[in-house]
Amino acid sequence: MISLNKKSSLRNSLFLLLLSFQIQAQKNNSSTYDYAYDFEDGMAKVLGFDSEEGYIDKNGNEVIPLGKFKFSDHSYSNGLKTIRIPSGSETKYGFIDKNGTIKIEPIYENAYPFKDGLAAVQKNGKWGYIDTNGKTVINFKYKRISFFSEGLASVALDEKYGYINQKGELIIPYQYDWTFGFTEGLAKVNDGYKSTYYINTKGERKFADNTNDLNNGEFSSGLAIIKQNDKDGFINKEGKIVILPSYDKAYKFSGDIAIVIINRKYVLIDKKGSVISNQSYDDALYFKNGLCSVKLNKKWGCVDATGKIVIPIIYDRIGSFSEGLLSVNLNGKNFYIDQNNNCKIFCD
Incomplete structure (x- = not known):
């Protein structure tokens, strides 16, 4: 038999537990955060009104509380996220998982996110690579380093760059002053x-680029941007100009669509350089998952590859579609919608 005092104590405990759930539910709504970012790897960063950073999952639950960690600018990748921890007069970098548990201790001077299972980290002034368990895979000996792309990474022991594979083997000798990562089998370099x-990827020279342009050179959908006379155009993978620099x-x-700027207006073009729609925009974000976020008359929405409006141009702020969700802000409220403009997270 439970005494009256014990019943009262149990009732009070249940009440407090229920109240805590109610408070938590009230906390995570459209007014909780100053900014909500796109989802990456199932997680989205959120900012508090004092710039504290946290993370939510796709149910809108605050998995990593605001202010618990200082993060790098990079998103979750391979289930891990870079964090920054003060250590005396220095800052140390490590990695947490999606529950906010430290998986790789913050012992590094700098760190980049994981890509293809490896992360570039710096220790004692030198760079190397670790795996998702924190094990050193490629020793700390490089002066400069980059992400792996198509199985190769550009690295420098001293002043010249070469390319290594994921075993740390030198595949293309140190001979370049600067390099791009490989995209669609090609990389732009300067000797x-x-x-x-x-x-x-064998280091064989394919074709020249006489622009010496450090800002462009990555291939996407078979084309890369080229600059001539301060105008942008596109080349194919044989180095031939297929869309004139205009x-x-x-x-x-x-895919088959790119955003270009003409007379300060953003327009959509196809691979022939033809304008998709007569409508131009005041701003636009990169196409993602078949949709492009566009700004018109101080409001944001989304169009598809034909220029058709898919998400009405009514929002004050917007992200890009990622993992089926889009971060939007309307009248000071942050929430997430799907491609049918239905609210999915923070729908109060």
């Missing part, structure tokens, strides 16, 4: 003699 060209600014293709 130090004002000679810029593209190579394949744009104030061009962004890489996503």
Whole structure:
């Protein structure tokens, strides 16, 4: 038999537990955060009104509380996220999992996110690579380093760059002043003699690029941006100009569509350089998952590859579609919608 005092105590405990759930439910709503970011790897970063950072899952639950960690600018990748921890007068970097548990201790001077199972980290002034268990896979010996892309990473022991594989084996010798990562089997490099060209993954020279442009050179959907006379156009994988450099600014293709700027207006073009729609925009974000976020008359919405409005242009702030969700802000409220403009998270 339970005494009256015990019943009262149990009732009070249940009440407090229920109240805590209610408070938590009230906490995570459209007014909780100052900013909500796109989802990556099942997690989305949120900002509090004092710039505290946290993370939510796709149910809107605050999995990593605001202010618990200081994060790098990179998103979750391979289930892990880079964090920054003060250590005396220095800052140390480590990695947490999706529950906010530290999986790789913050012992590094710098760290980049995981890609293809490896992360570039710095220790004692030198760079190397670790796996998702924190095990050193490629020793700390590099002066400069990059992400792995298509199985290769550009690294420098001293002043010249070469490319290594994921075993740390040198595949393309140290000979370049600067390099791009490989995209669609090609990488743009400069050999130090004002000679810029593209190579394949064997290091074989494929074709020249006489622009010496450090801002463009990645292939996407078979095309790469080229700049001539301060105008952007596109080349194919043989180095031939297929869309004449006539744009104030061009962004890489996503499928068959690219965004370009003409007279300060954003328009959509196809691979022939033809304008998709007569409608131009005041701003636009990169195409993602078949949709492009566009701004018109100070409001944001989304169009598809034909220029058709899919998400009405009514929002004050917007992200890009990722993992089936889009972060939007309307009248100071942050929430997430799907491709049918239905609210899915923070729908109060």
